[in-house]
Amino acid sequence: MSHDADSGGRAPQPASDGGGPDTETELTVGGAMGALTRALALVGGGFLLVATAITLVSVIGRYGFGQPVPGDYELVEITCAVGVFLFFPYTHAVNGNITAEFFTAGLSKRSRLALEVGSDVVFTFVALVLTWRLSAGLLEKFATGETTILIGIPLWWAYSVAVPSMFLLAIVCLMRVVVEIGALRR
Amino acid sequence: MTNLELGVVLFALMIVLVVLRMPIAIAMLVCGTLGFGLIAGWRPLLGLMAQVPYSRVANHELTVIPLFVLMGQLAAQGGISQALYRSALAWVGHYRGGIAMATIAGCAAFGAICGSSVATGATMASIALPEMRRYGYSGALATGALAAGGTLGILIPPSIILVIYAILTEQSLGQLFLAAIVPGIIATVGYGVAIWAYTRVFPSAGPAVARASWSARFHSLKAVWPVLAIFIVVIGGIYYGIFTPTEGAAVGAAATGVLSWTVGGMRLAGMKRAILETARITGMIFLILIGAEFYSSFLALSQLPQALAQWVAGTGWPAFAILTAIVLIYLVLGCLMDGLAMMLVTIPVFLPLILRLDFGISHDAVVVWFGILVLILIEVGQITPPIGLNVYVINSMAKDVPMTESFKGIVPFFLSDLVRIAIIICVPATTTWLAGLN
Numbered sequence: 001m002s003h004d005a006d007s008g009g010r011a012p013q014p015a016s017d018g019g020g021p022d023t024e025t026e027l028t029v030g031g032a033m034g035a036l037t038r039a040l041a042l043v044g045g046g047f048l049l050v051a052t053a054i055t056l057v058s059v060i061g062r063y064g065f066g067q068p069v070p071g072d073y074e075l076v077e078i079t080c081a082v083g084v085f086l087f088f089p090y091t092h093a094v095n096g097n098i099t100a101e102f103f104t105a106g107l108s109k110r111s112r113l114a115l116e117v118g119s120d121v122v123f124t125f126v127a128l129v130l131t132w133r134l135s136a137g138l139l140e141k142f143a144t145g146e147t148t149i150l151i152g153i154p155l156w157w158a159y160s161v162a163v164p165s166m167f168l169l170a171i172v173c174l175m176r177v178v179v180e181i182g183a184l185r186r
Numbered sequence: 187m188t189n190l191e192l193g194v195v196l197f198a199l200m201i202v203l204v205v206l207r208m209p210i211a212i213a214m215l216v217c218g219t220l221g222f223g224l225i226a227g228w229r230p231l232l233g234l235m236a237q238v239p240y241s242r243v244a245n246h247e248l249t250v251i252p253l254f255v256l257m258g259q260l261a262a263q264g265g266i267s268q269a270l271y272r273s274a275l276a277w278v279g280h281y282r283g284g285i286a287m288a289t290i291a292g293c294a295a296f297g298a299i300c301g302s303s304v305a306t307g308a309t310m311a312s313i314a315l316p317e318m319r320r321y322g323y324s325g326a327l328a329t330g331a332l333a334a335g336g337t338l339g340i341l342i343p344p345s346i347i348l349v350i351y352a353i354l355t356e357q358s359l360g361q362l363f364l365a366a367i368v369p370g371i372i373a374t375v376g377y378g379v380a381i382w383a384y385t386r387v388f389p390s391a392g393p394a395v396a397r398a399s400w401s402a403r404f405h406s407l408k409a410v411w412p413v414l415a416i417f418i419v420v421i422g423g424i425y426y427g428i429f430t431p432t433e434g435a436a437v438g439a440a441a442t443g444v445l446s447w448t449v450g451g452m453r454l455a456g457m458k459r460a461i462l463e464t465a466r467i468t469g470m471i472f473l474i475l476i477g478a479e480f481y482s483s484f485l486a487l488s489q490l491p492q493a494l495a496q497w498v499a500g501t502g503w504p505a506f507a508i509l510t511a512i513v514l515i516y517l518v519l520g521c522l523m524d525g526l527a528m529m530l531v532t533i534p535v536f537l538p539l540i541l542r543l544d545f546g547i548s549h550d551a552v553v554v555w556f557g558i559l560v561l562i563l564i565e566v567g568q569i570t571p572p573i574g575l576n577v578y579v580i581n582s583m584a585k586d587v588p589m590t591e592s593f594k595g596i597v598p599f600f601l602s603d604l605v606r607i608a609i610i611i612c613v614p615a616t617t618t619w620l621a622g623l624n
Contacts, residue, residue, distance in 0.1 A: 041462055042458065042462070045461030048253070056436055059436075073246050076432060088472075090466060091468075096470045097209035097210075097211060097473060098211075099204075102572060104205070119207050119209065126212055130235065130239055134239060158240070159240060
């Protein structure tokens with residue numbers, strides 16, 4: 001396996017700028033899609049910073065003024081969730097999902113590419129199914145008007161970020177399939 | 187086909203998919219959903235799929251993960267590691283192998299604010315590697331010390347792996363963090379001893395540098411105390427319930443960000459890099475957690491872990507023999523698999539088994555003790571060939587050192603790891619004592 005459990009990659013390398021396939025079979029999605037996923041990841045990071053700030057204010061409020069931010073858990077939970085969903089397309093676009101490369105390292109580059117086509121086709125399918133199921137979740141949350149318990153944030157807000165993010169992930173997978181098949185034909 | 191047989195078949199299918207280069211998250215998700223659908227029915231599965239991806243991500247306990255990842259990445263962007271290394275060098279540089287020892291100590295200190303091993307090793311390498319080479323250290327010792335030192339990042343709390351273990355086993359994160367401190371100290375000292383022994387056998391591999399004056403030594407500690415303060419506030423605060431793990435991680439991330447900005451010279455570009463790295467790692471972890479949720483729901487339905495536990499318990503082997511066998515399995519798996527994936531795949535199977543055995547300590551103590559053991563085995567997996575990730579990362583930063591040299595350099599540290607594993611197996615109190623368990 002080439003990626004790290006806790007840090008998720010061969011650490012310091014510019015992973016997001018490459019367009020087509022490099023010397024390895026490893027592909028990153030570049031171009032407009034690469035830029036879009038990167039921008040969304042930065043926005044997601046912004047949500048994380050907001051969650052950090054809310055938590056800090058809440059801790060200071062609790063110990064300094066005896067009054068935490070109302071519903072701080074819910075706010076942090078939702079801001080983090082939105083952030084993480086925005087990360088998913090970026091992670092796959094820069095090849096950040098861990099795979100076991102060791103077992104197939106001895107195969108020819110073509111065989112490895114073929115295996116990757118297979119795995120990205122399955123991944124596309126999975127991401128599409130999850131998009132479908134999350135949309136069902138979105139419609140349900142919208143219809144029932146379910147909210148968080150303390151401060152009543154509608155859950156469909158978060159779902160409406162999750163659905164397009166998951167769909168974008170499916171497109172990233174599909175683009176990888178196209179690039180991989182292109183590389184196979186060459 | 188019985189549920190149990192289905193469990194075995196789909197478990198095998200998952201392994202096959204992983205071997206065929208499918209991302210581990212997707213392999214777990216595919217097999218988990220298939221199995222769940224076949225056992226519990228497709229309609230319940232569709233219902234589950236509408237909930238799990240969101241509920242796994244929007245979970246207050248899990249919000250601690252992105253925040254700790256962010257904290258580590260912010261630390262890696264600033265020059266904090268440089269100051270820690272300088273201080274350690276002032277104290278131990280005049281011993282034979284002293285720069286390597288300082289590297290280990292610097293990694294240990296950096297590990298107190300960074301929960302990732304590759305980030306710890308790579309950050310320290312950018313400073314210590316050129317120095318060691320300049321002073322004539324052998325490529326083997328220089329890269330070996332950095333690769334091994336990096337693993338202290340996941341052992342010494344905060345540790346992303348421990349956060350995930352805590353959630354997986356519903357164990358107190360504060361206790362797990364505390365439980366890792368003594369093994370972290372043993373590891374640091376053990377690596378120091380390994381360097382000492384290695385440079386006794388090969389004196390030319392790591393010459394000493396000039397001795398620093400006592401005033402310079404104490405002066406250098408100025409750089410250490412902010413890091414120590416963050417560590418104590420975050421870990422102590424979580425353990426004593428002054429704040430929740432998420433709050434502790436937020437406080438730690440903010441404090442580390444400020445430290446990186448003021449002392450470490452991080453600016454907006456560094457901040458952006460830290461955020462993108464955080465995004466990549468967090469996305470990877472959460473996709474695996476979603477896959478693992480389906481996978482473990484299915485495993486629980488199939489009763490496979492329970493059947494295995496029953497079978498092993500029925501053989502009547504002594505508890506410590508079974509534990510040793512599991513440790514050996516982890517050592518082998520660690521050579522072949524990524525640590526996080528290894529843990530998520532095996533814990534639902536091995537933990538029920540371990541919990542059926544009698545080690546003479548309480549249930550909670552066993553969970554904590556076993557968790558630290560697994561964590562250490564994951565560390566070892568990051569430096570053992572053929573895919574010791576830390577070794578690859580460090581070696582790629584040392585252009586003139588062949589890969590075989592780097593793996594040779596690992597040997598003393600690997601032996602030190604084995605001794606540490608033996609100590610922790612024989613003396614569970616090394617983990618449970620500080621966590622207040624018995």
